[in-house]
Amino acid sequence: MAKKVGSPVRGSTTGRPIMVLFDVLGQRWTMRILWELRDGPYTFRALQERCDFVSPTLLNKRLKELREMALVDLTDEGFMLTRWGEELGGTLVALDRWSIRWAKELA
Amino acid sequence: MAKKVGSPVRGSTTGRPIMVLFDVLGQRWTMRILWELRDGPYTFRALQERCDFVSPTLLNKRLKELREMALVDLTDEGFMLTRWGEELGGTLVALDRWSIRWAKELA
DNA sequence: TCTTGACGCTACATAATTTGTAGCATACAT
DNA sequence: ATGTATGCTACAAATTATGTAGCGTCAAGA
Numbered sequence: 001m002a003k004k005v006g007s008p009v010r011g012s013t014t015g016r017p018i019m020v021l022f023d024v025l026g027q028r029w030t031m032r033i034l035w036e037l038r039d040g041p042y043t044f045r046a047l048q049e050r051c052d053f054v055s056p057t058l059l060n061k062r063l064k065e066l067r068e069m070a071l072v073d074l075t076d077e078g079f080m081l082t083r084w085g086e087e088l089g090g091t092l093v094a095l096d097r098w099s100i101r102w103a104k105e106l107a
Numbered sequence: 108m109a110k111k112v113g114s115p116v117r118g119s120t121t122g123r124p125i126m127v128l129f130d131v132l133g134q135r136w137t138m139r140i141l142w143e144l145r146d147g148p149y150t151f152r153a154l155q156e157r158c159d160f161v162s163p164t165l166l167n168k169r170l171k172e173l174r175e176m177a178l179v180d181l182t183d184e185g186f187m188l189t190r191w192g193e194e195l196g197g198t199l200v201a202l203d204r205w206s207i208r209w210a211k212e213l214a
Numbered sequence: 215t216c217t218t219g220a221c222g223c224t225a226c227a228t229a230a231t232t233t234g235t236a237g238c239a240t241a242c243a244t
Numbered sequence: 245a246t247g248t249a250t251g252c253t254a255c256a257a258a259t260t261a262t263g264t265a266g267c268g269t270c271a272a273g274a
Contacts, residue, residue: 088209
């Protein structure tokens with residue numbers, strides 16, 4: 001279910017890290033989940049609520065993948081970003097800033 | 108087909124720019140297409156080839172969306188990133204760099 | 215003019231993914 | 245035992261992606 005770095009993924013046989021990342025992030029809800037977890041930890045249900053009530057089926061599937069990729073961890077406080085998850089979440093902030101400028105000019 | 112900033116998108120009713128972005132980038136092939144176009148321009152078929160022969164159906168669908176979002180333009184040289192597209196592509200480079208470090212430690 | 219080839223793109227059937235609802239099993243407190 | 249919260253699962257319906265074949269247009273060559 002989760003992708004291993006170095007092995008082929010959807011749409012790329014090279015296993016290059018960025019391709020693995022594109023494969024995972026290019027799935028619905030993955031980026032949103034990482035985004036919301038930036039100010040975690042959250043319980044499964046709390047996270048579900050923050051993600052506009054994404055179905056538990058998919059949330060569980062995504063969390064499983066993210067945990068296998070060492071981006072998310074489940075503690076007794078709830079689900080939270082690992083060190084790597086935090087870093088990745090940080091790069092999303094750049095996206096956020098860009099999107100605001102972009103939206104401003106497009107409007 | 109394309110998402111307008113400020114209007115609701117899948118999984119978010121706020122229309123916040125970052126949510127619009129998550130909606131679009133969280134579709135298969137979108138990030139990959141932007142990534143490959145960084146050293147464009149490419150013809151439809153050349154781009155398809157670079158994207159591991161993604162189906163023309165989907166490539167066309169994505170390019171349509173990206174053009175409506177002012178990220179991609181079709182010139183007589185082929186498909187290429189607009190100014191905004193270049194900027195967004197630039198933020199993907201950060202992802203690339205991060206993914207390499209991440210893969211190195213996970214391996 | 216008749217091919218030949220490249221262009222962007224579309225139709226359509228099949229396969230894979232996502233959604234939404236209901237609910238399970240466990241644990242812990244009342 | 246009863247209520248409540250936890251993470252998580254089953255399953256059918258809806259949506260999205262894939263792969264193949266091929267269309268209509270245009271420009272260059274014979």
